[in-house]
Amino acid sequence: MPSVAQLLQPVEADLEILLGNLRSLIGAGHPILHAAAEHLFTAGGKRLRPGIVLMIARAIDPAGTVSDRHRRLAEITEMIHTASLVHDDVVDGASTRRGVDTVHSRFNSRVAVLAGDFLFAQASWHLANLDNLEVVKLLSRVIMDLAEGEIRQGLNRFDTGQGFQAYLEKSYWKTASLVANSARAAGVLSSLPLQRLDGLARFGKQLGLAFQVVDDILDFTGSDKQLGKPAASDLASGYLTAPVLYAMEENPALAGLIERELSECGDLEQALQIVRSGDAIPRSRSLAERFAGEAAEALHWLSPSAERDALLGLPEVVLSRLH
Amino acid sequence: MPSVAQLLQPVEADLEILLGNLRSLIGAGHPILHAAAEHLFTAGGKRLRPGIVLMIARAIDPAGTVSDRHRRLAEITEMIHTASLVHDDVVDGASTRRGVDTVHSRFNSRVAVLAGDFLFAQASWHLANLDNLEVVKLLSRVIMDLAEGEIRQGLNRFDTGQGFQAYLEKSYWKTASLVANSARAAGVLSSLPLQRLDGLARFGKQLGLAFQVVDDILDFTGSDKQLGKPAASDLASGYLTAPVLYAMEENPALAGLIERELSECGDLEQALQIVRSGDAIPRSRSLAERFAGEAAEALHWLSPSAERDALLGLPEVVLSRLH
Numbered sequence: 001m002p003s004v005a006q007l008l009q010p011v012e013a014d015l016e017i018l019l020g021n022l023r024s025l026i027g028a029g030h031p032i033l034h035a036a037a038e039h040l041f042t043a044g045g046k047r048l049r050p051g052i053v054l055m056i057a058r059a060i061d062p063a064g065t066v067s068d069r070h071r072r073l074a075e076i077t078e079m080i081h082t083a084s085l086v087h088d089d090v091v092d093g094a095s096t097r098r099g100v101d102t103v104h105s106r107f108n109s110r111v112a113v114l115a116g117d118f119l120f121a122q123a124s125w126h127l128a129n130l131d132n133l134e135v136v137k138l139l140s141r142v143i144m145d146l147a148e149g150e151i152r153q154g155l156n157r158f159d160t161g162q163g164f165q166a167y168l169e170k171s172y173w174k175t176a177s178l179v180a181n182s183a184r185a186a187g188v189l190s191s192l193p194l195q196r197l198d199g200l201a202r203f204g205k206q207l208g209l210a211f212q213v214v215d216d217i218l219d220f221t222g223s224d225k226q227l228g229k230p231a232a233s234d235l236a237s238g239y240l241t242a243p244v245l246y247a248m249e250e251n252p253a254l255a256g257l258i259e260r261e262l263s264e265c266g267d268l269e270q271a272l273q274i275v276r277s278g279d280a281i282p283r284s285r286s287l288a289e290r291f292a293g294e295a296a297e298a299l300h301w302l303s304p305s306a307e308r309d310a311l312l313g314l315p316e317v318v319l320s321r322l323h
Numbered sequence: 324m325p326s327v328a329q330l331l332q333p334v335e336a337d338l339e340i341l342l343g344n345l346r347s348l349i350g351a352g353h354p355i356l357h358a359a360a361e362h363l364f365t366a367g368g369k370r371l372r373p374g375i376v377l378m379i380a381r382a383i384d385p386a387g388t389v390s391d392r393h394r395r396l397a398e399i400t401e402m403i404h405t406a407s408l409v410h411d412d413v414v415d416g417a418s419t420r421r422g423v424d425t426v427h428s429r430f431n432s433r434v435a436v437l438a439g440d441f442l443f444a445q446a447s448w449h450l451a452n453l454d455n456l457e458v459v460k461l462l463s464r465v466i467m468d469l470a471e472g473e474i475r476q477g478l479n480r481f482d483t484g485q486g487f488q489a490y491l492e493k494s495y496w497k498t499a500s501l502v503a504n505s506a507r508a509a510g511v512l513s514s515l516p517l518q519r520l521d522g523l524a525r526f527g528k529q530l531g532l533a534f535q536v537v538d539d540i541l542d543f544t545g546s547d548k549q550l551g552k553p554a555a556s557d558l559a560s561g562y563l564t565a566p567v568l569y570a571m572e573e574n575p576a577l578a579g580l581i582e583r584e585l586s587e588c589g590d591l592e593q594a595l596q597i598v599r600s601g602d603a604i605p606r607s608r609s610l611a612e613r614f615a616g617e618a619a620e621a622l623h624w625l626s627p628s629a630e631r632d633a634l635l636g637l638p639e640v641v642l643s644r645l646h
Contacts, residue, residue: 030474087440091433109432110414114474116436117410117443121463121470124447128463133456140444140451147444151353151437 001320004046007313010306011054014066015047018054018074025075025122026115036103036115040082049081049178050074052207052311056186056200059307069130069189076123076130076139077182083119084146086112091150092237134188138181149173157238160255164245168209176208202298203311210291211318216241217284218321220275232272236262242287244271247280285322292319324643327369330636333629334377337389338370341377341397348398348445349438359426359438363405372404372501373397375530375634379509379523382630392453392512399446399453399462400505406442407469409435414473415560457511461504472496480561483578487568491532499531525621526634533614534641539564540607541644543598555595559585565610567594570603608645615642 008015019041026037057070088094089102090112096102104112120143127139152170156162172180183204187197219234220243234241238261240248248254257271275281292315302308331338342364349360380393411417412425413435419425427435443466450462475493479485495503506527510520542557543566557564561584563571571577577597585591598604615638625631 030478033474087436090436093433109436110416113410113413113432113436113439114470114477116440118470118474120440120443121467124463125467128456128460131456133451133454133459136456136459137451140447144444144448147437147441151356151441154437155353 001323002313002317004048004314004317007310007317008046008048008051008055010058010310011051011066014054014071014074015051018047018050018071018078021071021075022078026119032107032111033115033118036107036111039101039103039106040086040115047078049182050078052179052204052314053077053182053186055307055311056183057190059302059305059311060187060190060192060196064305064307067189070186072126072130073135073182073185073189076126077178079119079123079126080139080142080146081178083116083123084150086116086119088150090116091154130189132188135185138185138188142178142181145173145177149177153239156240158240158258158261160240160248160258162240164242167240167242167245171209171212172205175212176205179208179211180204196301199298199301203295206291206295206298207315207318210288210295210315213242213284213288213291214318214321217243217281217288219243220272220281221322232268235271235275236268242284243275243280246283247275247278250278250280288319288322292316324646325636325640327371327637327640330633330640331369331371331374331378333381333633334374334389337377337394337397338374341370341373341394341401344394344398345401349442355430355434356438356441359430359434362424362426362429363409363438370401372505373401375502375527375637376400376505376509378630378634379506380513382625382628382634383510383513383515383519387628387630390512393509395449395453396458396505396508396512399449400501402442402446402449403462403465403469404501406439406446407473409439409442411473413439414477453512455511458508461508461511465501465504468496468500472500476562479563481563481581481584483563483571483581485563487565490563490565490568494532494535495528498535499528502531502534503527519624522621522624526618529614529618529621530638530641533611533618533638536565536607536611536614537641537644540566540604540611542566543595543604544645555591558594558598559591565607566598566603569606570598570601573601573603611642611645615639 022041023037026033026041053070053074054066057066058064085097086103089097090104090109094102095105102112103115124140127136130136149170152166153174156166156170180201181204184197184201187200192200216234219232219241222231235244238258240258244254244258251274254271254274257267260267262268262271295315296312299308299311302311345364346360349356349364376393376397377389380389380397381387408420409426412420413427413432417425418428425435426438447463450459453459472493475489476497479489479493503524504527507520507524510523515523539557542555542564545554558567561581563581567577567581574597577594580590580594583590585594618638619635622631622634625634
């Protein structure tokens with residue numbers, strides 16, 4: 001099974017150009033933002049989101065090239081993603097992300113607010129200048145979904161009454177909307193017919209959901225080191241994800257522990273034990289597999305190319321994080 | 324001399340509708356955001372910015388009515404303005420604004436980040452759905468200018484080398500850009516010819532600059548109570564405005580005090596004494612008068628109406644805060 005970095009190989013050079021552009025756009029003229037930009041755009045990160053946009057751009061172009069407007073779209077996608085991470089980390093009070101200090105803990109929350117706003121502002125400006133109203137609508141919808149998802153996530157903490165639907169909605173807003181809408185926007189810039197635009201959006205949506213469910217499973221099965229953050233931190237924060245929702249169906253005692261916000265000694269350990277021992281993890285895995293399968297199916301119409309192979313391989317690679 | 328509230332009288336009913344819409348848009352479904360929205364959209368605030376958009380909409384319409392799209396533009400203008408205030412207060416660490424607690428001091432900085440992001444996101448979504456690419460560009464330029472201005476203001480603290488040009492640029496970005504671009508956008512929605520669009524933008528720009536210079540003068544001549552914040556707080560924070568820049572020309576000793584960041588006992592008092600005693604305040608007043616005069620001139624072509632009279636009266640009312 002290839003790694004994500006290997007799958008992104010067809011657009012490796014494109015991603016280098018993208019990183020250079022992002023660094024010079026953001027850092028220009030402001031020493032602290034420059035440091036924040038270096039921190040954000042150098043350390044780690046697989047650039048999966050802009051990589052998908054660039055691969056789609058090449059896969060749907062008869063000549064296999066990528067236009068300047070597609071490059072700009074990929075940059076906007078990464079700016080919006082990064083801006084939302086920086087602000088989420090302030091809102092959630094997170095001090096590390098994937099093993100790296102967050103901007104607000106490395107600098108302070110003022111710099112984090114400023115850097116996030118600057119990224120959102122740049123994204124919105126470059127978006128308008130793509131001169132395509134449909135693309136503006138798709139990506140501004142993403143910005144709204146991200147805010148909505150962050151709010152909903154906070155509201156639903158420790159709420160055992162939320163159904164599976166609320167979890168899937170939240171996952172769409174916070175993770176899948178960006179992938180779905182940027183994939184569709186890549187098709188819009190290439191004037192693809194509606195049915196293919198729907199295919200691209202569905203690929204992005206189902207891939208995003210698969211990615212989120214896998215992430216939520218790893219919170220229970222991964223080690224601190226693998227995760228780059230303490231294991232089971234979602235549950236400890238009151239975020240009820242697929243494994244917890246399935247486990248509550250099997251064992252109502254779990255709801256009781258969560259309703260008292262895991263506040264008594266041993267509550268978290270007992271809750272983890274319930275989630276890890278029953279069918280909740282295997283059922284979550286099946287859900288992720290279903291989403292991944294649906295993602296790959298949605299792109300069956302692409303003509304043969306290295307990028308097509310990579311795109312169709314992505315859902316499997318997302319699942320392989322579970323092995 | 325009428326008050327701002329009196330001048331806005333032709334659009335008083337429109338502003339009530341606008342406030343109702345903003346409250347229901349922002350507060351829906353989230354108790355803390357709801358409280359923040361009540362706090363933001365109830366307490367004080369003269370709604371000058373959306374009021375200008377609404378008055379222009381009526382003044383340029385042959386029937387004197389205001390369309391739904393103009394109403395939406397006015398709402399977007401207020402959302403962007405409010406979002407930027409909420410985030411600026413986090414960045415500047417301000418605990419009150421015009422005598423009212425800021426969101427981050429009333430709630431906390433997490434809620435302030437979330438509320439500001441949600442407002443920016445709503446603004447960007449509704450903006451895209453006005454279905455006019457030129458308007459999208461004008462308002463997304465504002466979002467970028469606001470971020471740029473906040474960054475530049477932070478960078479230039481206590482920097483006596485910055486020229487008058489840098490001060491005017493910063494004032495344009497932070498204050499005038501929103502008024503200029505929303506005024507122009509109101510004209511774009513009514514399909515006015517280019518020359519009149521330029522007139523609207525110039526009115527907004529010069530009015531915004533006049534407003535900012537008056538604000539900067541009041542920081543030196545107003546009492547804490549009038550200002551709703553401690554007097555001379557701009558200078559104490561290292562923000563060098565028109566009165567300070569003029570005073571440095573007259574008395575180079577002032578630059579020395581500022582360069583050591585007013586850090587020694589009595590520095591601030593001595594600096595204030597220099598600014599207040601020379602020609603700096605009268606010269607700043609002349610500058611504001613020039614901007615105000617240019618603002619009114621830019622609208623000479625409007626047909627007679629109550630809204631025209633109010634718009635042409637606004638520059639004088641802005642200046643009257645100095646009496």
